[in-house]
Amino acid sequence: MKQKDPPISVALKQAMKSIRMRMLRQFATAFGVLLGIAFYASVRTSLALSESDPEAVEGAVKLRWLVFLSLLMCLVGITNAMLMSVTERYKEIGTFKCLGATNSFIVKVFFLEALLIGVLSSTAGAFLGFGIMVAVRVFTDGASSLSALGSGSLPILLSAIGIGTLITILAAILPAIQAARMPAAAALRVEV
Amino acid sequence: MEASRALESELIVRTRGVKKTYHLGDEVVHALRGVSLDVQRGEYVSIMGPSGSGKSTLFNMVGGLDKPTEGSVYINEVDIAQLSPPELAYLRNRTIGYIFQTFNLIQVRTALENVTLPMLFAGLSADEADEKGFLLLESVGLGERLHHRPTELSGGQQQRVAIARALANDPAIILADEPTGNLDLKTGKEIIDLLRKLNEEMGVTIISATHDLKMLDVSDRIVYVRDGEIAKIETRAELDLQIGEVEGIGEEKW
Numbered sequence A: 001m002k003q004k005d006p007p008i009s010v011a012l013k014q015a016m017k018s019i020r021m022r023m024l025r026q027f028a029t030a031f032g033v034l035l036g037i038a039f040y041a042s043v044r045t046s047l048a049l050s051e052s053d054p055e056a057v058e059g060a061v062k063l064r065w066l067v068f069l070s071l072l073m074c075l076v077g078i079t080n081a082m083l084m085s086v087t088e089r090y091k092e093i094g095t096f097k098c099l100g101a102t103n104s105f106i107v108k109v110f111f112l113e114a115l116l117i118g119v120l121s122s123t124a125g126a127f128l129g130f131g132i133m134v135a136v137r138v139f140t141d142g143a144s145s146l147s148a149l150g151s152g153s154l155p156i157l158l159s160a161i162g163i164g165t166l167i168t169i170l171a172a173i174l175p176a177i178q179a180a181r182m183p184a185a186a187a188l189r190v191e192v
Numbered sequence B: 001m002e003a004s005r006a007l008e009s010e011l012i013v014r015t016r017g018v019k020k021t022y023h024l025g026d027e028v029v030h031a032l033r034g035v036s037l038d039v040q041r042g043e044y045v046s047i048m049g050p051s052g053s054g055k056s057t058l059f060n061m062v063g064g065l066d067k068p069t070e071g072s073v074y075i076n077e078v079d080i081a082q083l084s085p086p087e088l089a090y091l092r093n094r095t096i097g098y099i100f101q102t103f104n105l106i107q108v109r110t111a112l113e114n115v116t117l118p119m120l121f122a123g124l125s126a127d128e129a130d131e132k133g134f135l136l137l138e139s140v141g142l143g144e145r146l147h148h149r150p151t152e153l154s155g156g157q158q159q160r161v162a163i164a165r166a167l168a169n170d171p172a173i174i175l176a177d178e179p180t181g182n183l184d185l186k187t188g189k190e191i192i193d194l195l196r197k198l199n200e201e202m203g204v205t206i207i208s209a210t211h212d213l214k215m216l217d218v219s220d221r222i223v224y225v226r227d228g229e230i231a232k233i234e235t236r237a238e239l240d241l242q243i244g245e246v247e248g249i250g251e252e253k254w
Ligand SMILES: Nc1ncnc2c1ncn2[C@@H]1O[C@H](COP(=O)(O)OP(=O)(O)OP(=O)(O)O)[C@@H](O)[C@H]1O
Pocket: A189, B022, B023, B024, B029, B030, B031, B049, B050, B051, B052, B053, B054, B055, B056, B057, B058
């Protein structure tokens, strides 16, 4: 007989409890995502704002590099945070397996946790980075200078949220799959 | 032939030549060196042995938590090495209940939630699970502690939750690895009595690794493990004969 997964609500409840009970830990993870994405969104925003400005073209090349660097920073920071949060929970993963959880249930829990944290912190980060750049621009050059942004703000915000969420999920789910696949005895032995 | 088959079906756990070897760099550790053990349905078996003798390793093999390097483990005459991961999950969920020295409760969930998780995995609705979980926690004396999290419970209480959780899907076997190892004398005694009661009243087969001499009193059989091998098996009848010497068993035999 094969074990079937319980309704998704069971995994969702576990994910939410896990976030709530590990508030401090999860806050640190979320903050890492938020900072990375805020940096990315701010670089993208200032790039968009300076696009129509011929004097800034040279600076724009530098800024494109910064976009790349900011993404790299996001990736490293988020991966590190998520990797830690999975590793800390090997024993819990082993226990879940003893209770009859399938590998896919375990991965689902980590997926949902990462999805919730990823969406919330990337959204906050995107608006923070975008907002700061816009505010600085309005303060220095007046509100009219924002016209350069045109319809560019939506893609910036969406891409920041999308990238942040995607990295967070990937960074959590790859180690979670690996942990779920290892023999339960090995997972149970890990003491952190 | 008929008779022997009928007898066989009463063997709920069978291990045949189970070996487990760990490699730590260049060093090779023979945790189990060929263990063959039969456990009857409804038996209470204690596995005794000094630290490092292979009790936990055997526990892992029998519980389908790890695979033997060589040899086979049969649960209800099914070779568990042949099971796919979802089939193993099914076995862990319905056939076996696990109890650990360190309790291993899910820290972020309440006592009741810990007990109901295996039921939700088995497909029960949340209401059915809550109802049964409440009855189970009540039966281990924790009817008042349903919504406490593990950190808000004493060791003995946590172990009771773990026992209630192990019973969630009416398993045929309870596997316990030093269930009293982290408890004081009195609490340990209570846990042992609880296990004995389950064994007698519900017919659950209990296999428990232990250092605890109090376990001897309640076991049908005691399997002495030493250095990865079965050194000796003693039945309750044999034990009763030498009851006067029971004190000595713990020290002398190893
Ligand atoms: N994952 C592992 N990797 C390497 N060696 C291991 C591993 N697990 C167990 N061992 C070794 O196998 C032997 C048996 O260990 P096991 O944990 O089964 O003993 P035990 O009888 O349960 O001891 P204790 O009473 O202290 O719990 C020991 O020498 C131990 O060091």
